[in-house]
């Protein structure tokens with residue numbers, strides 16, 4: 001571990017470690033980004049979707065005649081019509097099925113029932129109101145506990161062989177060994193908590209513009225997709241279209257955060273409509289459609305128990321989790337892991353036994369279960385263990401920092417195999433936590449806290465030390481619908497020494513056009529400004545599974561480095577030819593090839609590039625380009641120590657984050673400025689979820705968080721200021737030592753905020769308040785603790 | 791009905807339905823797509839433009855209400871001699887990620903700096919509190935607006 005890293009290239013080259021200003025910004029700052037809705041095509045029609053007002057109901061009939069008669073309406077699409085093309089249902093990324101347009105029943109409020117295609121978006125919206133649907137209401141299930149009760153109504157009666165609302169049952173770890181450890185423990189500490197339903201709500205909603213050429217069958221679909229290649233394959237499967245005739249273009253994307261991974265019914269209907277009508281069809285959802293129908297996140301009901309010795313040594317962990325999946329199991333989850341990577345729940349601690357049991361249940365809520373700035377449910381896991389360790393500290397009377405130091409995996413234990421089967425690659429947790437505590441002045445704060453309590457003021461200090469598992473993933477274990485989670489990079493160096501790098505991933509604000517160019521710049525010495533990065537067009541980029549779960553840098557970034565090295569190998573041979581030296585004597589540094597020991601004899605990467613097309617050694621193939629598909633040998637394991645100080649008003653329950661110190665170790669930072677920006681964003685999302693942001697339903701299944709007035713998102717005014725620190729423990733198996741960072745702070749920070757608030761009131765006996773920690777919840781917890789004499 | 795809006799300095803006369811929202815007018819009739827739509831409840835500020843110099847949410851105004859008035863969008867920020875200091879500062883300070891909120895943030899920033907050339911951090915946070923950013927956590931947006939103010943004061 002080093003504290004920071006130094007770039008090895010000069011600023012004019014701008015390789016790894018330089019805070020290069022972003023290339024993509026040039027178009028965004030002048031209003032020339034091209035997002036989905038900015039695209040128009042000749043003859044384009046507009047589509048709007050009719051959604052169910054009821055969460056569970058039988059559809060007796062749908063009358064579209066009045067809507068179809070409206071001037072300007074071109075078509076009204078129903079499930080019945082789609083069924084004629086075998087398109088009424090589609091597969092989800094988890095291998096379940098999902099209704100495209102409802103035929104038999106609606107199973108959540110906001111479900112797609114019909115669509116109007118019109119010459120104008122206002123007309124399409126008007127016509128929706130004229131569609132008459134006769135619904136027969138059915139009993140509504142709004143929680144997974146209700147859903148799994150013996151007398152619960154069967155939600156998925158469309159599925160053959162489905163006899164209950166259970167979606168999956170899955171476990172990890174060693175049950176027997178865990179039981180033994182619990183039997184021997186001095187103490188058992190437990191915590192039950194709910195990680196509430198949330199929604200990623202990127203500022204740009206989802207949409208598509210489908211253009212099917214009826215003469216050629218060529219379908220060009222502009223789509224807000226984080227994973228264009230995977231979506232193309234799924235589309236080929238759903239629609240039975242030949243894959244070469246489908247071109248998915250993901251234009252500039254206004255934020256994704258997991259929300260733009262799944263296939264949504266609107267994409268399928270718009271494409272089908274374009275196919276049938278023979279004109280381009282655009283569909284852009286409204287904010288409330290986005291919030292009520294597209295990929296939600298979290299909704300895990302968790303119970304965790306720690307077996308401990310009296311002096312605070314953890315012996316084992318036992319976890320039971322029940323997830324609310326909504327009406328269709330649409331998680332974008334690797335096939336082998338039904339609850340995602342939730343079993344990383346052993347966190348940063350060294351103990352021998354763990355057992356994790358997970359179940360998922362159908363409910364009458366929207367489907368999704370996406371990894372919202374999170375690598376497949378790691379956020380829930382990290383939250384649980386960090387809350388649980390903190391609870392144990394209170395129960396055993398140990399300082400919350402000390403109990404962590406006592407149980408950390410030590411630097412010399414890496415690679416470290418966890419009891420649930422991960423092999424952590426590297427880390428120095430004690431140094432990270434120590435540095436964060438020192439930065440915030442931990443001991444002094446503890447003294448201040450004690451003094452404040454004497455005055456009736458509540459100050460809390462919350463710690464979270466998280467370890468993430470990102471960069472899915474090694475092909476042996478990780479696939480989505482059978483597609484291995486590899487990713488790729490294609491690099492072409494042109495005769496003038498300028499390059500184009502093409503990738504299978506898709507940036508949604510992470511700055512790939514800059515960072516991936518920096519990787520190539522670092523490897524080949526081509527200035528970063530001379531490298532163009534192309535993503536998001538399946539016709540023009542190599543295959544890959546896309547950008548989510550912090551996998552772009554660990555997988556596609558690795559591919560970019562490896563393909564650069566392949567090019568460097570060939571370039572070295574060409575340089576040897578030009579310099580009349582042996583291949584092995586050629587050194588490459590900062591874009592200059594020189595002969596070892598005779599630095600005067602050299603050629604530049606530009607000279608070599610020209611030679612690749614003009615003057616080659618005998619027998620060599622022309623050109624300087626290559627492609628690499630990267631299959632990661634392991635996941636990467638970024639980690640961090642976050643410490644938050646809050647002031648809680650004892651009389652109102654209102655709390656304010658006074659300081660937020662975040663130390664992240666994501667291995668080598670390609671562009672430190674961008675890494676810090678990602679961390680700022682993640683810390684804000686973590687604050688949002690811990691303080692205000694959640695999707696709620698009433699008992700009848702009405703979604704009451706369906707717009708930005710009810711679904712609260714922090715503005716600049718509420719958002720705390722952040723103080724960032726870093727250490728750098730390069731990943732030993734990643735070609736450039738990077739680990740990925742886009743989601744770290746969202747994963748790690750919720751527990752820090754919540755632990756801080758709990759810490760402020762722990763002396764009263766409060767051990768849990770479910771997120772979001774709204775003032776009334778905090779106030780009630782204080783009141784009831786006081787009433788019971790805490 | 792026919793309306794004339796001065797859009798970034800040029801008069802645009804078009805026939806519009808009375809119910810047409812200003813944001814749709816700008817994006818379709820004006821063919822300027824830098825003004826974005828992020829919500830349907832006047833909550834996000836992605837659609838912010840300047841109406842006679844004052845920030846308004848163009849998703850919550852009818853186009854006819856802008857008849858005879860001047861609208862400035864992100865496309866109108868650029869100066870003859872190059873980028874507006876705000877645009878340069880947003881890039882320099884990494885004040886944007888996906889860029890979707892950026893036009894609205896910059897226009898609110900422009901109006902703020904017009905009135906208060908040297909805002910404090912709190913001044914900026916308050917001014918942009920009608921605009922949501924899902925990516926940046928606001929830290930660098932605040933920095934960028936303040937840096938632009940400092941730059942404008944010295945030039």
Ligand code: FES
Pocket residue numbers: 826827828829830831832833834835836837838847848849850
């Ligand atoms: S689109 Fe106008 S405020 Fe959100």
Ligand code: FES
Pocket residue numbers: 203254255509885886887888889890891892922923924925926
């Ligand atoms: S930069 Fe993405 S919403 Fe602000």
